[in-house]
Amino acid sequence: MERPPEWYEREYNPRTGVPDAPTIYEAWPVRAAATRERHPPLAIRYGDHPREVIDLFRADGARGTVLFIHGGYWRAFSKDSFSWVADGFLSSGISVALLNYPLAPEVRLGRIVESTRRAFAHLWREVLTGQERERIVVTGHSAGGYLSALHLATPWEDWGLPRDPLVGCLPVSGVFALAPLIQTSMNAEIGLDLDQAAELSLVGAPWRAKAALALVVGGEESAEFHRQSADLAAAWAELEPCVVDIAGKNHFNVIDGFGDPHSDLVKLALDMLDGRAPLESAP
Numbered sequence: 001m002e003r004p005p006e007w008y009e010r011e012y013n014p015r016t017g018v019p020d021a022p023t024i025y026e027a028w029p030v031r032a033a034a035t036r037e038r039h040p041p042l043a044i045r046y047g048d049h050p051r052e053v054i055d056l057f058r059a060d061g062a063r064g065t066v067l068f069i070h071g072g073y074w075r076a077f078s079k080d081s082f083s084w085v086a087d088g089f090l091s092s093g094i095s096v097a098l099l100n101y102p103l104a105p106e107v108r109l110g111r112i113v114e115s116t117r118r119a120f121a122h123l124w125r126e127v128l129t130g131q132e133r134e135r136i137v138v139t140g141h142s143a144g145g146y147l148s149a150l151h152l153a154t155p156w157e158d159w160g161l162p163r164d165p166l167v168g169c170l171p172v173s174g175v176f177a178l179a180p181l182i183q184t185s186m187n188a189e190i191g192l193d194l195d196q197a198a199e200l201s202l203v204g205a206p207w208r209a210k211a212a213l214a215l216v217v218g219g220e221e222s223a224e225f226h227r228q229s230a231d232l233a234a235a236w237a238e239l240e241p242c243v244v245d246i247a248g249k250n251h252f253n254v255i256d257g258f259g260d261p262h263s264d265l266v267k268l269a270l271d272m273l274d275g276r277a278p279l280e281s282a283p
Helices: 005-012 021-038 083-088 109-127 130-134 143-153 179-183 194-200 223-235 253-259 264-273
Strands: 042-045 053-057 064-069 094-099 136-141 168-172 212-218 242-246
Touching: 005 179, 005 223, 021 083, 042 109, 053 083, 053 109, 064 109, 064 130, 064 143, 064 264, 083 094, 083 253, 083 264, 094 109, 094 264, 109 143, 109 194, 130 136, 136 143, 136 253, 136 264, 143 168, 143 212, 168 264, 179 194, 212 223, 212 253, 212 264, 223 242, 242 264, 253 264
Parallel strands: 064 094, 064 136, 136 168, 168 212, 212 242
Antiparallel strands: 042 053, 053 094
8 A cells, every 4th residue: 555755754753753752862861871870881892883882781690681772763872872771670680781883874774783793792702701691681672673673583603602592582662674664754864775675674584593572662652663563573473472562651761661670671571581471461
């Protein structure tokens, strides 16, 4: 069915539907700076690009790791705005790694994909302790939701890792079939064409690493964000994924819970880390 350009913009550009979006995301770096003041991270370089750096917030006696990947449609934000994610996990003995990656339009999405994979391989092989890498959950928001799910579509044996190097994957508000983005204003910077969208889409690609999978979406997000998560869950049904709808949350505040050790989002990740089945729905 042919859709007008404004439909794609409305469905896929969250800023059009969340009037207070700037208030939400302008508060992120302030919260992040406060976390770094309390818990200075270890900066880990994994590549030659200036943005190829991971911040590792190491928990005392860590028993696992959460890797968080920021969003911004692969063209905005950085790890430095999301250090507060560590606040949700350190008290539970979980180290937290935050990934930076090169941005469009300087690089194409394929380069970002390669950078993300290289970052995880470096983190697993060279940085994490045996206990930290024994149980890893990868999560991310929006474009980072796509990059987190990418970890399940990666043949990690080719990178010198075990076939299943993570125990859980928790994409939040991700986009996994990329062709619709070609019709949006964001694509002026992302630079996708139909061939690239087909090559890099995860819906239609096989999963390669087995782990628990929970796809989270805010109850107030557009129908397309809900559909994208449902479609990936259907495509990777062998992983027995669940789709979690967090009522009352929009595309930007849906990740607020990562900073709260008692939130549903943190519980989802901890359930995966502890080998429990993730929630089938949020309260």
